[in-house]
Each structure stands twice: as structure tokens, then as C-alpha cells.
Amino acid sequence: MEDNLPDSQTSKEKEEDSTPVNGEDTESLSSSLSNLRISDSNDHKTEELRQKILQRISLTHPNLQTIEHKFWDTQLVSKLDDVVTSNDCGPINPNQCVEDIRKDPYPLPSGFEWVVLDITNEEERTQVYTLLNENYVEDGDSLFRFDYKPGFLLWALTTPNYKKEWQIGVRVSSSKLLVGYITGIPVTVNVMGKNIKAAEINFLCIHKKLRTKRLAPVLIKEITRRVNLCGIWQAVYTAGIVIPKPIASCRYWHRPLDIKKLIAARFSGVGKRMTISRAVRIYKVNEVENNEMRPMEKKDVSSLYKLLKDHLTLFKLYQVFTQDEVHHLFLPQEDIIHTYVKSVNGNVTDMCSFYSLPSSVINNPKVDKIRAAYSFYNVAGTMTYKRLLEHALFFAKQKEYDVFNSLDLMQNRHVFEDLKFGMGDGDLHYYMFNYRVPPLNSSEIGIVLL
Structure with missing residues (x-):
């Protein structure tokens, strides 16, 4: 593959100062953040403190103190030290017009x-x-990498009214090898009670051997240009790292379904007082008694749309779905999206859903793949939220998934311990482009990006 790539940049990037602030190291700050997260407080003073810790982690962690921050400081995003209140909520630059947007793509390196x-x-x-x-997202120890299947990509990127010109890549001119990628899909999001036309940005990926070529900022600017040419000025996106500036930070939690396989893959471990056989007993998924749910069908689209639409208004940031989007995103497709409903007299009263996103296991002779189910959207109308997720876990186990992953957004956090979820070590930070949003708790987030 090396012969197909242009010569990598040889000049070493200037190293940034990674000295801890006020003598505190990243580990202690991360510990403080975890302690705050466990409390799941709705106190905004607690949330402000958590945001300050996030900011300091971004300043002290050597992997984050990079030239990328200099790029974001030139963009229409809140700065890390900005204090944003509900009175400030709104566009950073409200006076843009399509006529002022450049018509030609941004130049790429030779x-x-x-x-x-x-x-x-x-x-x-x-x-x-x-x-x-x-080349896409790996965990910090380089043990696992997301494995988005072709069918999943087709489902995620062909939502109603998707725009082909918002799915762009970078090729090597000589070999036509694809080495960079970024996507956008049109969405309507509600932010603090206001509907906004936006782009959902996802799948930013650069070939590992070309990450000194500064392709990521060019891809971001180019997708921004293409979105702006359609008269859309805001975007929502997520990242596993802290950049200017998160509006919320959610933690992944994991519920083992096949604990033996997860231990073999080094995804989970057992403590000194725990045996594998005992772990298998603890994490056994029991069959749901009096199962009240069934797979979603086409006839449920209209009713599920109304249920979801009404439910999401409880949150401060959420996607405003159309009925066509509900049809596309929630109608079950094997090994892609699973949706189950409880219906009373033809009306959907409860729903749970999860999507399939396996991970490749890197350099492990015992396990090469983990089948992971990711919680999508759940609405408990007539049953408790705990019972609803018990159904989801049972269905995921039936489908032979190895682990059920969920962010601590919406109402999810409050049932994790009872359902034997364990807190992971990964955060997902939520961002908005060209829109100021005050810090939000994870429980105030009502949008899940794939």
C-alpha cells in the first residue's frame, strides 16, 4: 500500500506544551470527572464544574494539545473558555448568505x-x-476498531432527502486509492425549544499513513462549504476527544451478554475474587416473562412516529424526525437495526431499538470480532423504563450479540446498575457548529448519532 501513497510529510510538527495546569495531572482530573458523572446530578453548578474539568483535560492531555485546536479556533464554534448561558443560545454568525460562499472546492495537497x-x-x-x-475509530489501547458494515453505511447515509454531494472523499490522484472521507446528512434538530435545519456530520476518517498531511481540516472546511451552499449554517456532530467546545459529554456503559467471549477478547476482565463461571451466572440474561413486545412492522410507522415525536420534546437537544425518517431509520433490517414495539389497539405505546455495530478485535488469536448492539431510541409508555430495557437486552441476546452498549443520555442512566451495566472508559462529546448552546447534562440529550 505504501507505494500507492504520496510521500508522507517528514518535517516534525512543533510539539505543544503538555505541562499539567496548576500541578494537576490528567489522571486526577479524569478521576474527578468520573466521580461527578456517577452522581448524575442535574445541578448546573455540578455540570459547569464538569465542563471546566473537561476543558482542563483538553489542555493537559498531550494527545489533545495539537494543532487541531488552532484549526478549531478559526471556526464558528464556541471557544473552550467561553461561558455560554441560555441567554446566549443562538447562531454565532447569523448573517451568512449563500452568495458569499466560495463556489470552488478547497485546494488539496499535491x-x-x-x-x-x-x-x-x-x-x-x-x-x-x-x-x-x-483506519476508523479505535479504542485508546488499540485493541478494538469499529467495523461499520456496507449495509449499515447504506442505511445510515441514505436517509430521506440525503444529498449525494455531502458524501465526499479524497483520493490519491495516481492510484485512485480512497484515503479520506467525511459525510453529512440533512436533519432538523431542536435546540432549547427552537427547530433548526442542520447537517449531521459523521465518518470523518483519514488513512493512518497520511495523518500528517493536514487533510482533516480541509475535509471539514469542504463539507462546511457544501452544506452552506444549500443554505444550511449549523451542524451537529460528536467526537471521542475534547475540541472547542462540547455542549455535553456522555459516557458509554456496557452490559455483557456473552461474558466469556468478552473476557477472551480482553473487552472485559474478571477481578481477583471473580471466576469466569461466576461471571457467566451473574450476567445471564433471563427470558422476559409475559413478553409484551414484537418486531416493528410497516403498519406501526405512523403511530411510532407520533410516540417518538412527543417523547423527544422532553429533552433540550433532539432530532425532529419526519415520518419518512422514522420509516427509514426504525423499520427492522437484520444485523443493522432492530426495533420492537408494544401495541395496544393498533397504537404503539412503548418502543425499544438498537443498532448493530461490531468491532474488529486487533491482534487477538482467540477472537476476531465482537458483535455489539448499541441502544438507539427507547420510549416507555405503559411499562417501566427498566422493564423496557430488560426486553431490549433479551432481544439482543436472542440475536446473539455479545455486548449491549448504551450512552447515559435521555433516561438511560437511571437503570444501568439494576441491569448490571458497567461504566466504560470512553466519552462521547456532543458539538454544534455555528450555534452557541449552554452546557447540558447527558440526561438532557435526546439525539443519537450513528
Whole structure:
């Protein structure tokens, strides 16, 4: 593969100062953040303190103190030291117009070229899959990497009214090898009670051998330009790192379904007083008694749409779905999206859903893949939230998933201990482009990005 890539940049980037602030190291700050998260307080003073800790982690962690922050400081995002209140909520620059947006793509380094990827084309979809499979998100210990399947990508990126020109890549000019990718899909989000037309940005990926080429900022600017040309000025996105500036931070929690496999994959461990056989007994998923739910069908779309629409208004940041989007995103597809409903007299009263996102296990001779189910949207109308997620765990186990993952957003956090979820070590930070939002608790977030 090396022969297909332009020469990598040889000049070493200037190292940034990573000296801890006020003598506190990143580990102690992270510990403080975890302690605050466990309390799950709705006290905004607690949330403000948590945001300050996040900011300080971003300043002290050597992996985050990079030139990328200099890029974000030039963008229409809140700065890390900005104090944003509910009175400040709104566009950072409200006076943009399409006529002022450049018409030509941003220039790329020599040897690279822009390409619009057609995700409905099997060959191009496979190229995207290969790039993501080999270069996308890994955990901090490089043990696991997300494995977005081609069918999943087709589902996630062909939502109603998707725009092909918002799914762009970078190729090596000589070999046509795909080495960069970023996507946007049009969404309506509600922020603090106001509906906003926005782009949901996802799948930013750069080939590992080209990460000194500064392609990521160019991809971000180019997708921004293309979105702006459609008269859309805001975007919502997530990242596992702290950049300027998170509006909320959610923690992943994990519920083992096949604990033996997870231990073999080094995803989970057992303590000194725990045996594998005891762990198997503890994490056994019991069959749901008096199962009240069934897989969603086309006839449920209208009723589920209304249920979800009404439920999401409880949160301060959420996606405003159309009925067509509900049809596309929630109708079950095997090994992609699973949705179950309880229906009374033809009306959906409760629903749970999860999507399939396996992880490749890196350099492990025993296990090469973990089948992970990720909680999507759940609404408990006639049953308790705990019972609703008991159904979700049972259905995921039936489908032979190894682990059930969930963020601590919406109402999820309050049932985790009872359902034997364990807190993970990964955060997902929520961001908005060209929109100021005061700090939000994870329980105030009502949008799940794939």
C-alpha cells in the first residue's frame, strides 16, 4: 500500500506544551470527572464544574494539545473558555448568505483529488467500508476498531432527502486509492425549544499513513462549504476527544451478554475474587416473562412516529424526525437495526431499538470480532423504563450479540446498575457548529448519532 501513497510529510510538527495546569495531572482530573458523572446530578453548578474539568483535560492531555485546536479556533464554534448561558443560545454568525460562499472546492495537497462517493454504488460503498474498517475509530489501547458494515453505511447515509454531494472523499490522484472521507446528512434538530435545519456530520476518517498531511481540516472546511451552499449554517456532530467546545459529554456503559467471549477478547476482565463461571451466572440474561413486545412492522410507522415525536420534546437537544425518517431509520433490517414495539389497539405505546455495530478485535488469536448492539431510541409508555430495557437486552441476546452498549443520555442512566451495566472508559462529546448552546447534562440529550 505504501507505494500507492504520496510521500508522507517528514518535517516534525512543533510539539505543544503538555505541562499539567496548576500541578494537576490528567489522571486526577479524569478521576474527578468520573466521580461527578456517577452522581448524575442535574445541578448546573455540578455540570459547569464538569465542563471546566473537561476543558482542563483538553489542555493537559498531550494527545489533545495539537494543532487541531488552532484549526478549531478559526471556526464558528464556541471557544473552550467561553461561558455560554441560555441567554446566549443562538447562531454565532447569523448573517451568512449563500452568495458569499466560495463556489470552488478547497485546494488539496499535491497528489490528491476530491471525489463524491455514491454510497448506493456497491463498488464505491466497498471502498468506503475498507477505509473505515482499516483506519476508523479505535479504542485508546488499540485493541478494538469499529467495523461499520456496507449495509449499515447504506442505511445510515441514505436517509430521506440525503444529498449525494455531502458524501465526499479524497483520493490519491495516481492510484485512485480512497484515503479520506467525511459525510453529512440533512436533519432538523431542536435546540432549547427552537427547530433548526442542520447537517449531521459523521465518518470523518483519514488513512493512518497520511495523518500528517493536514487533510482533516480541509475535509471539514469542504463539507462546511457544501452544506452552506444549500443554505444550511449549523451542524451537529460528536467526537471521542475534547475540541472547542462540547455542549455535553456522555459516557458509554456496557452490559455483557456473552461474558466469556468478552473476557477472551480482553473487552472485559474478571477481578481477583471473580471466576469466569461466576461471571457467566451473574450476567445471564433471563427470558422476559409475559413478553409484551414484537418486531416493528410497516403498519406501526405512523403511530411510532407520533410516540417518538412527543417523547423527544422532553429533552433540550433532539432530532425532529419526519415520518419518512422514522420509516427509514426504525423499520427492522437484520444485523443493522432492530426495533420492537408494544401495541395496544393498533397504537404503539412503548418502543425499544438498537443498532448493530461490531468491532474488529486487533491482534487477538482467540477472537476476531465482537458483535455489539448499541441502544438507539427507547420510549416507555405503559411499562417501566427498566422493564423496557430488560426486553431490549433479551432481544439482543436472542440475536446473539455479545455486548449491549448504551450512552447515559435521555433516561438511560437511571437503570444501568439494576441491569448490571458497567461504566466504560470512553466519552462521547456532543458539538454544534455555528450555534452557541449552554452546557447540558447527558440526561438532557435526546439525539443519537450513528
